[in-house]
Amino acid sequence: MASQLDRLESRSIYIFREAFNSIDKLAMLWSLGKDSNVMMWLAKKAFFGHVPFPVAHVDTGKKFPEMYAFRDEYVKEWDLNLVLRDCPPVEEMDPSLPPAARSAARKTAGLKGLLAEQGYTGLIAGIRRDEEGTRAKERVFSPRGTDAEWDVRNQPPELWDQYNTAVPPGAHLRIHPLLHWTEIDIWRYIEREGVPVVDLYFAKDGKRYRSLGDQDITSPVKSEAADIAAIIAELEATREPERAGRAMDHEAEDAFERLRADGYM
C-alpha cells in the first residue's frame, strides 16, 4: 500500500507536470532551504532526473555562507540552469513596514526585477499551508496581478486537481507543489530519500536553525537535534511554531500579509 509520503510525492509530481505543460515561461525559485531542496528533488522525480526549467535564486546577499557554498556545489551536482538576481537596498523599500518586514521586502523587489527581466509567466515556489495563516489560504496555482500583487479577497475557485492554469496578459502564476506538505513531512521525506540540506539545520552547541532566511532577521532555536531522526522526534513533540525565528512574521499583526499581498512568496 502506498504510504502517506508516496501520496504527497505523487500529488506534487502531478502539480509539477501540470505547470510544465501549461506555462511557457516557467522558472522555479530556489531559496536553498530544506523545502526548496525537497522541491528540487520532486522536480527530478517528475521529469525523470531532469529539471527542465531555469532555477532562480533571488539573492539578498545576506544569506549564511554555508548556503552559498551549498548553492555552488549543487548547481553542478544537479546540472541546474541557475539564474541569479540581486535585490535593491533596504532604503528603497516601503518605510511604513516594520524593520524586518522592510528588509524582507527587498526580496519581493528582487523578484519583481527578475519577472520584468526574464518575462516569466509562472514561478514555482516552495511554500506550505502549515507555515503561516495566509499561506494556509493559498491556491496551488495562484494568480498574481501585473505588479505581482496577490488579490487575496478574490482568489479563483480551485477544484479537485483542476487548476487555473491560464495566465492573463501581463500577469503570472505562482505554483505551489508543496502546499499540502507539513514541516514534519518534509523531514521524513528528506530522511527517506536522502535529500541534501545545509548543515545549519542540525544542532550545534544546543541551537539549530529551524527555518532559514537572511542572517540578520533569522535566529536559531534551542535544540539538541543533531541529525534527521532527532529533528523528526523533536517536531513530533514540539509546540513551538516553525517560523518563530523569522522576525518579519511577528512584528505586527498584518506585516506578513502585507508582504505577501505585495508579491512576497
Next chain:
Amino acid sequence: MSSQNRERLPVVIVGHVDHGKSTLVGRLFHDTGSLPDGRLEAIQEMCTRRGMPFEWAFLTDALQGERDQGVTIDTSHVWFKTDKRDYVLIDAPGHKEFLRNMVTGAAQADAALLLIDAAEGVREQSRRHGYLLHLLGISQVIVVINKIDRVGHDRERIAEIETDYTRYLSELGVIPRFVIPISARDGDNVVERSRHTPWYGGPTIVEALDHFEPAAAPPDLPLRLPVQDVYKFDDRRIIAGRIEAGILRPGDEVLFSPSNKTARVKTLEAWNASSPIEATAGDSVGITLDEQLFVERGDVISHIERAPIESDVFRARLFWLPREPMEVGNRYTMKLHTTEVPVTVQSIDKVIDATSLDSGGGTVVQQNAVAEVVLRADRLLALDSYITCPMTGGFVLVHAYRIIGGGNLSMEGYPDQRAMVSVKSTNITAVDHAVSGEERAQRTGHRGGVIWFTGLSGAGKSTIAQATARALFQRGYQVYVLDGDNVRGGLNANLGFSPEDRAENIRRVGEAAALFADAGVLVITAFISPYRADRDRARAAAERLLGEDAFQEIHIEADLATCEARDPKGLYKRARSGEIRDFTGVSAPYEAPDKPDLVIDTGGNAVDQCVDEVLAYVDSHYSARK
C-alpha cells in the same frame, strides 16, 4: 503503525455564515492540545487590542479583512491529530458571497462536518452546502448542531432541527453518520462530553471523526491513466500521467482513447528508485511503449477491455459560480482529467433550487445555482460517467482565465460513440468502379444523393417522404425511401432502442443510403435520428462516396405538443404512461440540427405545401437537366 504511515484524512467544516465553523476549529485545536505555543496568547492580545471579546475564529481567520469584519472569506487548512490518525481540517466560509471558496475547500475533503446553529436552525447555506457536498461526491457527513447553550440545551429544539435537516439530506440520498449537539464556544461535546446533555449517548466530535474512512478508489475500477504529457529529455520517450483508477503493469496491452491506438507497455520509469513492477490508483507514473505512437495530452490509457466512453455530447450536473448567468449557446472551456476542450451549452434542462430541491426548467443558470445541462464538445473525448468512475467523470468549466463551475458527467440517454468511430478491418483497398457517377446521371437525368429527414415522432417524416418520393418518381427520378419499416425488420433486426443501438441503427442507415446514392438513386430517409453526431456521420458517409452536396439534412419540424396531439401510432401515450422507455422528446433527448439545409414547418403548413417545398429543393440540387 509507524507515524510515517499514519493516515491523513481531510475533513471540511461547512454550514451557514456565523453558525460557528471557525470557532469549532479553534476549539478542537485548543482542547486536543494542538495549538502551537503562544498562539492562544497572541489571539487574546489581538482581541484586547481590538477591544472585542475573545474569538476562537481568529486562529484560522488570518486575513486582516476577515478579522475586521468577523467573517471567514477564504478557506483555510489546519492540521491536528487524534490517537487514531492525522487530520487536515478545512475551514470553509459560510457567507453566500464566498461560495467559490467553500467549494474550493470542500473539493479537497473526504468527509464533512455540517454545522447548524441551534438557535437559528436550518438556513439557506445549510441546505446549499449539503447539496454541494453531495455534488462534490462527499458522502461521509456528520451533522453538528452548535450553540446548544443558546437554546438552554433544550433536547426538543435540537431534535426538531435534526428531523428538519436529516429529512432534507435523505432526499439527496445522504445519511449522516451522527448528529452531535455541541457548544463550540464552551467546548461541550467537542473533546469533552457535556454535562448539559445527559440524554445524548452518541460520540463527541473527536470520537466521531475517528469513525470516518479515507476515501479510496474502488479497487475493481478499470484502468484509467489520462496522459499528462510526453517527455523526450533523453533517449527515452516517456508518457507521463497519474493513474486515476485501476492497475498498470509492464507488458500490459493498452488502448489510447479517443485516438483508438494500441500498444504494449515496455517499462514503468522512475528516478532514484528501481523500476516499479506495478502502479495503482494515485500514482504519478511514466511509461515507455514497445512502439512509437503519436500520443497526446488528454488521451486516456486503459486496457483493451473496459475502455472509457467516447462522446462529444453528454449531460452534466453542475454548480455555477460567476455573476454572469450561463445561457444556452454560450461557449466555455471544459477541463476533464487532462483534456481541455471548447464546449457549447446545448440545452439547460433543469435548474435546481438547492435550498428547496424544487426543480424547474429554465433557459439561464444564475450565480450559485445548480443545474442539469447538456454540453457539446468541439471534438470527441474519452470520459466516464461520474457514477462509474468519478476521477474521469468530474469536470470544471473555465472562462476568462478562471474556473467558473464544475460538476459531474452522465451519459444518460446518450450513446457511446466508440463503436461508430472504430475501424476494425484494416487491409482494405479502394475499388475503381467501371461505371462513373456522371455516366449514371446522364442516363437517369439526375445525380444520386441522400435526402436526410430528421424530426420528432409524429412530425410527418414518413408522410412527406412517401409523397415526395411519389412526385419525384413521376418526374422520372430513381427514388427510394428508407424508413424504420424496411430496415428494422432485416438489416437492423438485431438492434434495440438503447442509445448505443439507436446510434448503430442510424450508422447502418447512413451507410446503406450512401451506397444507394452511389448507385445513382435519390434516397429519402425518414428516421427521428435524434443525435447530431449520428447525422454528421451519415453526411460524412455520403460525402466520402459522392463528394460535397451529396447529402441534404432536412429538419421536419413540429413542436412536441403538436406531435403529441397527432400521436398517429399512440406512441406518446405509451411513453407518458412509462410503457415505452427512452422515447425521444419525452424521456430521451432530441438534438435539433444546428444548421439544417432546409427546414419544413409541418406545424403550420399542409402536407401538399410541405411536399412542394421539398420537391423544389431536391429538383434544384439533383437534376442533371439544368
